[in-house]
Amino acid sequence: MPEQYKNESLWPIAFRLVSQEKQIGRWTTLSWSIEDVCLYDEDEKAALARLDDGYVMPLELHRHERSDYRFNLSSRDPHLFIVCEEENEQLSPLLITAAQGLASSYMDGDYQVLHIKAPLQIQAWMEAFIGRHGEQIEYRRKRCKNKEQKGRSSGN
16 A cells, blocks of 8 residues: 555545445346545554555545536535446446546546545545635636627737
C-alpha cells in the first residue's frame, strides 16, 4: 500500500468491493457494492490494516472541476463515484472522483461506475477546496446578432 497523505487537494480513501449473486429472471448476475469505506489519515493506519482485500485510492480534486463539485455538494445526497473495470467477472477500481460529469463519461464504455454517499468530512474538505480557489464561473460567448458590428476583424 503506497504511503499517501491527505493534503488540500488529495485524500486517500480505503474501501472494499463486494459482489453478491442476484437472480434476474432466469439469469444469475453479480451485483457489486462498496463497503468498509475508511478515510485515510495518519491516525487510521490500524483501521486500514483490516482491509487486506481492499483498495486505497486517492480522491483528487482539480480546479477545473470546481463547478462539478459545487453541483454535487448542492444535491440532496452528495456522492463519490468509483469507476471500475471488469475483467473475468472481477471488478478493479480505476478512479475515484467527486465530479459526476467525469464519472458519467465512463458509463458509455466498458466500465462500471459505483457510488457511495460522500462522508461529511469529505464534503467539508471539498467546500474548503472551493473556498480556497473560488467558485468556477463558466462563461459562454454571446453571439452577435448584427455581424457588421463584430469589431476589429470587420474591416471598420
